[in-house]
Amino acid sequence: MRTVLHPARAVALGFLAAIVVGTLLLMLPAARTGPDGAPVLVAFFTAVSAVCVNGLAVVDTGTYWSGFGQGMIMFMFQCGGFGMMTAATLLGLLVNGSPRLRTKLMTHMETRTLGLGDVAAVARLVLVVTFAAELIIAAVLTLRLRYGYDLPWGEAAWSGSFHAVAAFTNAGFSIHPDSMMRYAGDVLVLLPMMLAIVVGGVGFPVLHDLRNRWHDPRHWSLHTKLTLAGTALLLVGGTVALLLAEWHNTRTLGGLPLPDKLLGASFMSVAARTAGFNAVDIGALTQESLALHYFLMFIGGGSASTAGGVKVATVAILVLLVLAEVRGHADTEAFGRRIGASAQRQAITVVVLGSAVVVAGTMVLLAVTDFPTDHIIFEVTSAFGGAGLSTGITAQLPPSGQLLLTLLMYLGRVGTITLAASLVLGGRRMPYRYAEEHPIVG
Known part of the structure; x- marks a missing residue:
């Protein structure tokens, strides 16, 4: 009898296959500027980071890799971002719409805004949104680099395209050793990149909902409302908090005029949620x-998006659950809707498993390195959350530490719930329920 591969396992194995192929390509002599091909660990780490659209790097992308190597890296994080959006959307459609599935996969990539419908049409829509956004941002950046920085057309076009794709896919790779620090204060560079990061990070279900009902916010799905409200709160709140924390820090925003401080804090707030770029040290x-x-x-970005993290809607559900419990309400509600018990359990599971992964990763990395604890926590959270930001210790980690980061990047990208579901191929409804009892809490 033919065995049908579970959709969740297919997603996990698909990413693994892409990583293996990417590693082999980056090991070719043509992919590196030096005389020989890249070492296995360097190629593997870069491939994982690119396919998982993370952005952490152990070598300088712009100088270590040749044009061919940089092209392969861009192709990998383009496929990683587009593939994740498509896979998450199609996986949700299969899970929520197919009566033949024996197991309802517990996944944080919410896609209930879509019907099963024409799968090919859904994939085309994702494709159009992805490339349209990237082309527009690439054109804007190319023109700015050409006329604002006097770069030759070829160099401006390559840099604009590379960073546009990296921004929309939330990959965080840059061909500059200082990432976006050379453009600090340039609103015509940082603002388009922020827009690309946000659009790519809110999630395809939200974009699909806005496309069909942009004129009628009352009928937006609860997922769309939670994601947009949570994203706006995090962006504004993050900007204000970072601005206050760095106001007098002369090594970051302290010595800048007010407009540049606002731009820098805004960019930090946007990029911190899985984008991986930095305009300050x-x-x-x-x-x-x-x-x-x-x-x-x-936290990261929206569900079924190019962003990582445990997702905005997941945390929003937990916050609403806590508020309902504090107020003594039996139901968890938002925007005139009641949140289902299964969604609440899934949100708790995602956050608990994600927290466990970060804690375990931190403990292991502390055991094999001598770096400060805060830098270790930052590195582990960045790897798991897909942020790609670093305090500068990634390249200095021992091989065991770098391999640990690759595992964290993979787990964070595929998703703790999707990975768990891929390991549980069989599921059945129990024909009985135990008697209920209430243990003491707190």
Whole structure:
């Protein structure tokens, strides 16, 4: 009898296959500027980071890799971002719409805004949104680099295209050794990139909902409302908090005029949620800013998006659950709707498993390195959350530490719930229920 591969397992194996192929390509001599091909660990780490659209790197992308190598890296994070959006959407459609599935996969990639419908049409829509956004941002960046920085057309077009794709896919790779620090204060570069990061990070279900009902917010899905409200709150709140924390820090925003401070804090707030770019020195941030980054990187972006993290809607559901419990309400509600018990259990599961992965990763990395604890926590959270930001210790980690980061990047990208569902191929409804009892809590 033919065995049908579970959709969730297919997603996990698909990413693994892409990583293996990417590693082999980056090991070719043509992919590196030096005389020989890249070492296995360097190629593997870069491939994982690119396919998982993370952005962490152990070598400088712009100088270590040749044009061919950079092209392969861009192709990998383009496929990783587009593939994740498509896979998450189609996986949700299969899970929620097919009566033949024996197991309802517990997944945080919410796609209930879509019907099963024409799968090919859904994939085409994702494709159009992805490339349309990237082409527009690439054109804007190319023109700015050409006329604002006098770069030759070829160099401006390549840099504009590379960073546009990296921004929309939330990959965070840059061909500049200082990431976006050379453009600090340039609103015509940073603002388009922020828009690309946000659009790519809100999630395809939200974009699909807005496309069909942009004129009627009352009928937006609850997922769309939670994601947009949560995203706006995190962006504004993150900007204000980072601005206050770095206001007097002369190594970051302290010596800048007010408009540049606002732009820099806004860019940090946007990029911290899985984008991976930095316009200031991350290693020079205050302890308060580092702690805020832990929070933002762990949450990430929208479900079924190019972003990582446990997702905005997941945390929003938990916050609403806590508020309902504090107020003594039997139901968890938002925007005139009641949130189902299964969604609440899934949100708790995602956050608990994600937290466990971050804690375990931190403990292991502390055991094999001598770096400060705050830098270790930052690195682990960045890897798991797909942020790609670093305090500068990634390349200095021992091979065991770098391999640990690759595992965290993979787990964070595929998703703790999707990975767990891929391991549980069989599921059945129990024909009985135990008697209920209430243990003491607190």
